[in-house]
Amino acid sequence: MSASKHIETKLIHGGIDGDKVTGAVNVPIYQTSTYRQSGLGENTGWEYSRTGNPTRAALEALIAELEGGAAGFAFASGMAATSTVLSLFHQGDRIIISSNVYGGTFRVLDKVFNHLGLSYSIEDTTDLEALDTKVTPDVKAFFVESPANPLLTVTDLAGVAAIAKKHGILTIVDNTFMTPYLQRPLELGADIVVHSATKYLGGHSDLVAGLAVAKDKGIAEKLAYLQNATGAVLGPFDSFLLIRGIKTLGVRLDRHTENAERIAHYLEQHEAVKRVYYPGLPAAQGYEINKKQAKNGGAMISFELREGYNIKKFFKGLKLILLAESLGGVESLVCHPATMTHASIPKDIREKVGITDGLIRFSVGIEQVEDIIQDLNAAISAAKEV
Numbered sequence: 001m002s003a004s005k006h007i008e009t010k011l012i013h014g015g016i017d018g019d020k021v022t023g024a025v026n027v028p029i030y031q032t033s034t035y036r037q038s039g040l041g042e043n044t045g046w047e048y049s050r051t052g053n054p055t056r057a058a059l060e061a062l063i064a065e066l067e068g069g070a071a072g073f074a075f076a077s078g079m080a081a082t083s084t085v086l087s088l089f090h091q092g093d094r095i096i097i098s099s100n101v102y103g104g105t106f107r108v109l110d111k112v113f114n115h116l117g118l119s120y121s122i123e124d125t126t127d128l129e130a131l132d133t134k135v136t137p138d139v140k141a142f143f144v145e146s147p148a149n150p151l152l153t154v155t156d157l158a159g160v161a162a163i164a165k166k167h168g169i170l171t172i173v174d175n176t177f178m179t180p181y182l183q184r185p186l187e188l189g190a191d192i193v194v195h196s197a198t199k200y201l202g203g204h205s206d207l208v209a210g211l212a213v214a215k216d217k218g219i220a221e222k223l224a225y226l227q228n229a230t231g232a233v234l235g236p237f238d239s240f241l242l243i244r245g246i247k248t249l250g251v252r253l254d255r256h257t258e259n260a261e262r263i264a265h266y267l268e269q270h271e272a273v274k275r276v277y278y279p280g281l282p283a284a285q286g287y288e289i290n291k292k293q294a295k296n297g298g299a300m301i302s303f304e305l306r307e308g309y310n311i312k313k314f315f316k317g318l319k320l321i322l323l324a325e326s327l328g329g330v331e332s333l334v335c336h337p338a339t340m341t342h343a344s345i346p347k348d349i350r351e352k353v354g355i356t357d358g359l360i361r362f363s364v365g366i367e368q369v370e371d372i373i374q375d376l377n378a379a380i381s382a383a384k385e386v
């Protein structure tokens with residue numbers, strides 16, 4: 001363990017560093033489902049790869065160290081991580097989610113767990129005073145994102161965790177947009193962190209994976225049980241790819257966020273742009289809180305074009321920036337939350353929380369920033385109705 005090292009160094013050497021047997025600098029891909037036992041009850045500690053696999057274990061030790069938790073868990077997707085964490089709760093329990101959570105998180109609660117008797121309610125988690133009054137005896141956890149998807153709404157994570165502690169309930173944070181390089185919720189008082197590692201942690205749009213980290217041993221033991229019991233584990237090859245992605249997270253995010261800051265300022269002064277959402281802009285909601293709890297504003301920007309600009313033509317006009325679901329890859333990606341990532345949220349709820357039909361979500365890549373700006377500019381010009 002390298003507890004005293006800086007996060008940039010932990011990204012490369014954290015968890016299990018290389019292979020002791022051969023000196024290989026990378027943890028090998030243990031592409032195996034089972035392990036030979038030398039006699040009844042005599043094994044090497046590895047028995048079956050759903051329960052444990054050395055490549056996955058290296059990734060799990062790495063994310064635990066990066067987030068500062070007791071143990072980490074790797075899953076086949078971000079939704080598998082979230083679903084496994086939600087399996088900690090029981091019939092009759094209720095979870096409070098923030099109003100801008102990822103569409104899939106809303107969907108699994110609304111369409112799957114709800115039927116099993118785990119209910120949810122949607123609250124504005126940026127209003128701590130109001131949130132405190134919403135904790136009835138059946139509420140067992142807060143599930144929050146900061147900045148939240150897709151309006152980049154900032155929630156005071158330490159504030160939410162303090163309310164949770166007062167009521168004896170859990171705080172779960174989806175840290176996908178920030179990653180432990182920019183924000184560490186467990187240090188702010190949260191109990192569980194979940195990730196779609198498909199995004200920045202993997203970083204190359206080449207894998208689907210999820211991670212969860214528990215701060216305390218007790219919850220970690222329950223998650224280990226659930227991970228093995230429900231079985232949505234990450235395979236050895238994808239575990240290797242994710243470890244590889246995490247090694248460059250620091251340098252990638254430095255460039256991602258440098259580009260995002262430039263582009264947010266550019267969009268803010270653009271005559272065609274009605275509104276920019278980016279927690280790194282001093283005018284943004286939650287700017288001061290984000291500054292306190294995260295290294296910077298991250299690399300996700302949302303914006304709305306003014307009346308007179310056609311959104312379909314805008315997307316058609318992009319040449320470099322790709323129209324696609326997902327985020328956090330080295331390439332710049334845009335999406336239309338109302339019809340893509342948040343389509344599973346009913347229109348009335350969507351509009352109420354500000355996910356309008358004109359909203360564009362932008363995952364700023366690490367290309368040369370002038371090239372990105374030029375592409376944006378050309379697409380905005382093409383979108384202008386005459």
Ligand SMILES: *Cc1c(COP(=O)(O)O)cnc(C)c1O
Binds near residue numbers: 174176195208209
């Ligand atoms: C993508 C995403 C998820 C879901 O992760 P998958 O890997 O797609 O299952 C959850 N939360 C956030 C914030 C995401 O962006």
